[in-house]
Amino acid sequence: MTTVSIPAGWPATEEQARAVQDRLRERVVLDEPGPPPGTGHVTGVDVAYDDERDVVAAAAVVLDAATLAVVAEATAVGRISFPYVPGLLAFREIPTVLAALDALSRPPGLVVCDGYGLAHPRRFGLASHLGVLTGLPTIGVAKNPFAFTHDDPAPARGSAAPLLDGPEEVGRALRTRDGVKPVFVSVGHRVDLDTACAHVLRLTPRYRLPETTRLADSLCRRALRDSVGR
DNA sequence: GCGACAG
């Protein structure tokens, strides 16, 4: 497990953070299909907080995309680098997530983030931000529709409906289990939306949320507990 | 102007 500090020059205000997003957004690549589902590695990243202690723990879990077997894991802890502000989530999570990714012994392949990519007020959510900084293909899978709208997908697993920001499609409400609330998929970097959804369906053989995020979630919570003991 | 709003 590695320890990270807040990077020099990290935004200190919302205005600065939005300026960073506006600048980095130009580097997002949207014209690649992305890695074929079921091949190579798929990596889940997630973060847990202890606001009381000002500590954040991140985890990265690498799965074999064909079997969903875990092939590598890493964690990192650091200080909380930004308050939670809707639309600026990346500034709270990214330094520690980058450290966890760096600590992996295997290449991550496609990275699955908790949250959004293109589905973002300025079209630059956490998944897009992480993709631009690492160069890796990324997608976002969120549990809530944020401020976006969507029709209810048909009840069967695999059904989907556009996730809309006004008239613009920014992602997809994707039903991963029969009759269960959908997840909200959006493109991060170097992956198209159809491919992103195909990956998410392969990652949900049993539960609503992808195995990647389930495993990363439990690992970062454990790392947070272990960082102080309890 | 105010509230809502990924995690």
Next chain:
DNA sequence: ATCTTGTCGC
């Protein structure tokens, strides 16, 4: 995100 035990159900 987080506060939080047992409990109902497959």
